[in-house]
Ligand SMILES: O=C(O)CCC(=O)C(=O)O
């Protein structure tokens with residue numbers, strides 16, 4: 063299972079042109095519903111944990127910065143739908159390496175649930191020069207997300223101008239891809255439960 067050539071080109075072109083892309087309907091409604099069901103089931107079964115901020119000795123739970131809960135995916139426990147997702151993401155990794163010579167080695171990816179009221183304050187996923195996260199990907203799993211439900215991903219386009227941003231509603235099937243070190247971003251408070259699959263392509 064791989065992403066279509068058209069979708070792969072749309073992503074690579076966007077990364078080259080402006081550094082990020084927002085694409086609706088990257089997965090079928092059926093696939094998204096199945097992933098959302100996996101997400102909910104993992105939540106009910108207690109497989110999520112509060113997401114942390116910071117690294118190493120600084121790592122801590124900080125609900126004033128982020129209040130989402132996450133569950134990492136792994137090959138051993140992946141359902142068929144999660145394997146389809148991982149296969150498609152693998153096709154993206156290969157395509158990015160071929161077109162952009164990024165040398166991406168692997169994807170780390172987790173489900174995230176933002177309970178009602180949760181947010182994630184402005185941050186970068188990878189500080190310049192410190193880490194291996196090169197490309198951030200987010201697939202949203204929320205059917206019927208309405209204007210007014212909040213939970214938008216705010217991507218800051220110019221870090222020296224707080225007024226220059228785009229807001230992305232976390233609608234089912236929408237995927238966002240961006241250069242991790244390049245964009246500050248935040249998740250605005252969600253007014254209903256908000257689910258996603260977030261991934262980072264890493265180098266060593
Ligand atoms: O879910 C989103 O829209 C973004 C999540 C995020 O920024 C992160 O997990 O680092």
Ligand SMILES: [Fe+2]
Nearest residue numbers: 185186187247
């Ligand atoms: Fe982030």
